[in-house]
Amino acid sequence: MSAEFTPYPFEAKQYAARLPQLEGGRDMERHAVTIVGGGPVGFAIALGLAKHGVRSVLIEADESVCYGSRAICISRRSLEIIERLGALDGFLSKGLPWTGGRSFYRDDEVLHFTMPQDENQKLPPMVNLAQYHIEQFLLDAAERHADLIDIRWRTKVTAVQHDAHGATLALSTPEGDYTAQTGWLIAADGGRSTVREALGLKLQGTSYEGRYVIVDILLDSPRPTERLAYFDPASNPGSTVLVHKQPDNVWRIDYQLRDGEDADEAIKPENVMPRVQSLLDMMGEKASWSPIWITIYKANALTLERYRHGRVLFAGDAAHLVPIFGVRGANSGIDDADNLAWKVAFVVKGLANEALLDSYSDERVFAAHENLSYGTKSTEFMAPPSFAFDLMRTAVLSLAREHAAVRSLINPRQTSAIAYTTSPINAVSDALALGPTPGTVLPECPLMIVDREGAREGHVTDLLAPRFTALYFSEDGATPAPLAALEAQLGQCGLPFALVPLVPLAPRQPADAQRPIGWDHTGRLFPLYGAQPGTLYLVRPDGHVLGRWHGDAARAAEQALAALDHALRT
Incomplete structure (x- = not known):
């Protein structure tokens, strides 16, 4: 164990701010589409638009891809989307595929689950890959479409005005401030969305009291890639701990804070290090390790009621915040991007009525509620919100040692493709004995x-x-x-x-x-x-x-x- 932080085995390229051609402090070009947010969702939308030949401007406040593992699990459905965006190679060459995981209650294994995987599939059910890699591979693909994707780094949105014809953005950069006009504005600027705040919109739903410390460490271990969950472990009694192996010998550890613990104190290295060491001792890991990144997380199950507000559209965490359990956060955002990009492209190119974008909101709000439903169940099991929930969980975990029938209650319910069964654009179709119905994702074969x-x-x-x-x-x-x-x-x-x-x-x-x-x-x-x-x-x-x-x-x-x-x- 080393007390000093180790740099990530990844070096992000730093980008400078640049100003477009201005006239009187205004971008001289009115853009068809502007995307705010250069995370996985923003890049996926820009790439989706580019695949349809539609140019976009992407606004990003930072100077590089993100720091810290953040989202780390990419689902098969997301990989299918990423393949169509032309960025799959990096995900498969760097990412660690896995098909299942194990859960432990104290010293006993109480669940060994596997995700659906059969001979029809081309892609693995899940790939572990830190968000900085995810963003980098999407950025690499975006830079191959420089004629259609104009990325403006170190550019912050300070104000938004919108009307029936588009939006005007006030933008701030180290090189100077300016305004820009756009026909369509897409907010993919995260959970603290500046665009959402500028429009006076509020996320609705539930915020949970339970908090988790997230730690990335460098550890060389031959353990297989799988999801590991420890309930009430000896290393952290009364807590829940999740462990994921990532590429480059990086391990992601999430552990729950006990009631009453001070969050600011909990994330200090001198308090994190002993808990991680105790966990690794319990797992039988003997190799030396060092911390890379520490942060804290609080689960939220929140969404906007609508994702279209005139000419402003919301996607990813700007539209909804989904608990991390079941890995629905980034994956649901990539699904948003896939749904939204083609619809915006068809509208911009005059191939569809603007009402098509209402179906984006209808479908993805429905998907958010589905994801929130499963995410809420997982969250309440991982971090019981009341004495009654805690009592139930203890009973389930205790029974699961000997009774296989109750083990499904422990299953984390990993993300899966959402079927838009009630979509307004589904066609009246013939009944077939088998096969995908309107609104469902095409099955692989x-x-x-x-x-x-x-x-x-x-x-x-x-x-x-x-x-x-x-x-x-x-x-x-x-x-x-x-x-x-x-x-x-x-x-x-x-x-x-x-x-x-x-x-x-x-x-x-x-x-x-x-x-x-x-x-x-x-x-x-x-x-x-x-x-x-x-x-x-x-x-x-x-x-x-x-x-x-x-x-x-x-x-x-x-x-x-x-x-x-x-x-x-x-």
């Missing part, structure tokens, strides 16, 4: 992608792009005339759309064909989707199903066109 260059192994998600995608389950890969006509019609309108045939047998693909075909070489795809030849799934740019139909191609084309018109013009 391996397939062979066949095009004029041959066949290669892939997955269903490889067929998605910044567009609407129609997956047509076919006998032979032939494109029915009504569907080909629909594709041509939408192309003439400039609507991003592609028709992809899926077949059960190896296709005879013409050498000059432009359209790839998905071959269900495992025989699992058709049953998973409840599909037969003649089934059509219409998928949104964010991978959620808009509608599904089965029957003749002319009817399917008609239904798909009606669904698109409803979604974009309502």
Whole structure:
């Protein structure tokens, strides 16, 4: 144990402030979209817009990516989104994948859980990666789109005025102050959102009394990557402790403070070090270690009632604060970004009515309440808010030693993709025995992608792009005339759309064909989707199903066109 702080094994590049071309203290260019906040959510929104060819300005008060581990667990759903944003390689090469974890009550293991993982999946259920890496990999991708993403570091928002046509921002930098106008303003500036405060909006919900000290340490250990939870451990009696392994021999430790402990005293190194050492002794870790970062955390379950306020939209922690238990914070924010980016892009490009952005609020407020519901249950188990809760938890943990039936009550309920079952843009669809219903995320499945260059192994998600995608389950890969006509019609309108045939047998693909075909070489795809030849799934740019139909191609084309018109013009 070393009493001195060790630098992170990561060095962030420092960026200087710069001023745009000004006229009378005003940015001469009126921007289509301005994003406030250069965290994972802000970068993901900027990248999503760039994938649709929409330029944005990103405002960030700091001079580099963040310091401290902060968000550390990235879900499979988020990885799917990040892959479409063009930033996945770093996440997989640096991140530590894991599939489950263990919980202990005093000296006994009372739960060993695993997250859903089967042979259909391309990506792991979860990857541990500190937020500074997350931001860096997204920043790297953003810098590859410098023509579409204008990042302005060390720039603070000091005031916001908005009306029916957009917003005007007062901005402060070390190089001088100026104002900037934007057609759409996206607030992704965190839990203490300046934009939210400027609009006089308040988060609603519950703030919990329990507090946690968060410590990053440097420790070389061969332990596998998994989530470890200790309830009432000998190292910290009456407390709950969480442990996560991260890349570069960094370990994240979260431990609960006891009632009455002074938070300022609790985070002093001389008080943190003995507790960490006691925990490591209990775990059997003998190697030397040193602290890197210490902070304190208090769980909140809060959300805005609406995420759209005229031309101002909220995402991530600026819109909602979700307890860390179940890793829903950053992951829900990345899901916000995925939902919002394509809708803003379609509106900016004149492909959709502004009302489409109301569906962003409807869907993501619904998702926030789902996340808050699960996060609240986990929080109340991790840090009981009352004597009754504490009594119940003690009973559950005690029984779990011998009775497997109660162990599910200890499960942390890790984040999973949210189904927008009541979305206003869901299309009236046909009932199928199996398969994803409107509003749900497209399930993953391996397939062979066949095009004029041959066949290669892939997955269903490889067929998605910044567009609407129609997956047509076919006998032979032939494109029915009504569907080909629909594709041509939408192309003439400039609507991003592609028709992809899926077949059960190896296709005879013409050498000059432009359209790839998905071959269900495992025989699992058709049953998973409840599909037969003649089934059509219409998928949104964010991978959620808009509608599904089965029957003749002319009817399917008609239904798909009606669904698109409803979604974009309502």
